[in-house]
Amino acid sequence: MAAPLAKIPSCAEFLRVLTSPRIPSRFLHVTSACHKAQAAKYKISKDGNKPLTYEMANPPHFIGVRKSWNSWHTSNLWEQPGAADRTFEDMFIRKFLQGTFHNCLADEIIVKRRHNTIFIALLLLRKLDPQKYYFLLGYTETLLSHFLKCPVKVEVSVVPRKVVYKYI
């Protein structure tokens, strides 16, 4: 089958490289790759002991059915401006909080905008002393307010460990 292609020298060279044992065989795909990877859906483990929170247990098509959105604002409504800005800001807030409360977050961060205020709901783990949490909360509120130029309020509750909804 390779014979007609081999008439063109460059093609032949290319094929030789492709078929050489040093190159991984999946270099060129004619059809789409099938890794069985899907966003926001979790693989079932062999022993059925992978813990999932409620948030993780419900795949994206249940948003608005069994669970709600992580960002609440009106920019995505019909003819409203600023959707991209809001998304960017929310991503910034999430990244910032994941770095500030590193290893302490028990679940997804919820960002809500009401009037000119941004409310951030956090579920924290008991990994730091309470006074350290108070320090970080004051720090976060002030710094984010200055970044986003509007009052930012953080609403927190603390759980002893991640709240497991089910094991798969």
Place this chain on the structure above:
Amino acid sequence: MAAPFQRCACRIVFRSRISREQRDARSLSSSGIAGNKSETAPTEEKGSEEVPLVIPRKKKWDKLAVLKALSTTVKRDPTSVDYNFIDDPYLIPRTTMQYKWFSLAKESGQKAAEFFINKNPQFFQQEFAEPSIEAFLPKTSTFLIEEPCEEALQERLSRKALKAATDMYFQIVDGGGTVSQDMTADLLDLLCFHGSRDPGQEASLLSPEEQEEDAEPSRRRSNVKGRMRRANEPAVRRWRDGDDADRLFNSLAEPSARNYCSLIKGLAKYEAADQAFRTYNDMQQKGLRADVSTYNALIYSVKEVRDRYEERWDLIQQLLNQLRLEQIRPDLQTFNATLRSLRFCGLTGRRSCLDVLREMVHLGIEPSLASYTHILSIFNPSNTPPSDILYQIMDEIERKEFTIQDQDDNRFFVDAMNMCLRMNDVELAYRLHKLQETGENWRLLGDSYARSVYYGKFLNLICQMEGGEEMWKWYKNLVPSVYYPNVPAILNILRALEVSNMHHKVTDLWEDIRSLQHFNKQELVEGVLEFMAREKQAPEVQQLFMPVVQNIKDNIEFYYKAAAPARRATLSWSSTSLSNLLILYLRAGELKKASEMLPLFKEHTKTPRAEAMEEYLAVCVEAKDKVKAKAGLSVAVHCGLPKIVEYAENLKSSMTEIEQSEIDAILKEEISVGAEEMKTNQ
């Protein structure tokens, strides 16, 4: 002799709305009228003046009127926490220390963020907010206008950059320009008010040399006053010659009256009273007139410049007369300053206080809480028996709402509660507490320290005077939402519970003790054990004690098992606690656990109480437990209790299972061991 007179006069003075004629008539009659409350209803008297009633066509409401109306329907929730904490079990403070830590931690987080923002202003400059919000922009040290002119000075003044403003002022003046008088006066005002120092400058952000410089005068101050500065009091910087304010004032060719006034107020505020009076004399010589707040500041600092009581009072009178000569109307602050200075005038103050109050009524000035605080302390010096002035004050101010008008307003409730405690009058304390709950009066309760003192004294008084049920109701109401009791306070509560025989509450109390982190206080643990063990309770109550007892035992054992550094200065076994535990186990019918306590006596060389031992042996006899009885006797002999022979005889007669020889063996063995020890010691 003086008491009825004072009582009468004060009563008259407080009834500020009564017309003068009526008052005079009243003062002639006996003091018996003063006790009759219904006779003077101020509103009725007011009505006789026939003020025409005007109904407005339209009422303009405050923006917050609805919220305020709603908030009056809500009472304090005794299960909630302070508003500046997060209502989550993990994040609620449980001790006074934690209360302080958490609020400071949040504040310090904000400070850290601000520090970062001000250090790196380039990341925070974007202005996409419309309109631009200045509070969310970094505070830069650069100014828009650089060249020396009045606008530049105005800019620095509006940003309260006092150092830069002073520099700019001198630049303008040195360059031959002029600054308008108003602006100069504004600058001097700010400099005097802030003590020639940029406001908001944090001590911790200063360089070490500056910190040392700042710490030195405050130390001197604490020596002068003979007491250390409390941590939450701001350090007061003293006035120094050559400061910016001083420099600016001296550079003025012809200082105006306003300049003089600001300088005098600044001097009085920063503890340079001598200099303030000197400046005042200069001012008088130049024929300038001071304003009322300057006189207030001078009266306030009278005690710094005169040492003898009469001299102080004379000086105050001179100043007040001067006010009258210059026809300046005194205000509330004048009277509060006068009363405050009278506090430091001993008996003279006591005599003159009433005259001051009479004058206050004459001018129709309603006293604020600070005035009452001062009156209270003038009439109740700490070393004399308390007078009944507080009753009259309470009659006057009950059901009134106050707003803060004076810097000493927030000391009233603490001082008054202290008086209630000194007089042991719980009814008065309830009235005071009710006043505190009226309207927005709780705002005048002071800082967290003052609040804890107030509630501590209140609860202490209730513990002493009230029955257990009532006390427990108040305890549940106050702890832990507004008050974190310390060890003596809990011991008081235990005493009150014991008096009214409410031993079953100890389980709840122990839970609170644990959450207040007091479970490792030796004194308190022994107090709780003593409380439970003193008298025999009903069997079900004895069973209720068991979790507490077990918890205490585990705690103490934990400290013995812990490594050496952790063990220091915490719980340890004592003879009383061991005996009490033994008794408690016996009364709950836990003979096995009680017998496990016995080796501990030997191990820690403690002596059991005789009653505890007797009870133990009696229970053993009842249970016919030969082995445990022998163990008990052995401990008794080992510790050398006085009635060993009696115990042995009892055992012999009541327990047939034990043979004579066994008991003799125990006695002999232990006694010989004791003798050997004696020998080695010798």
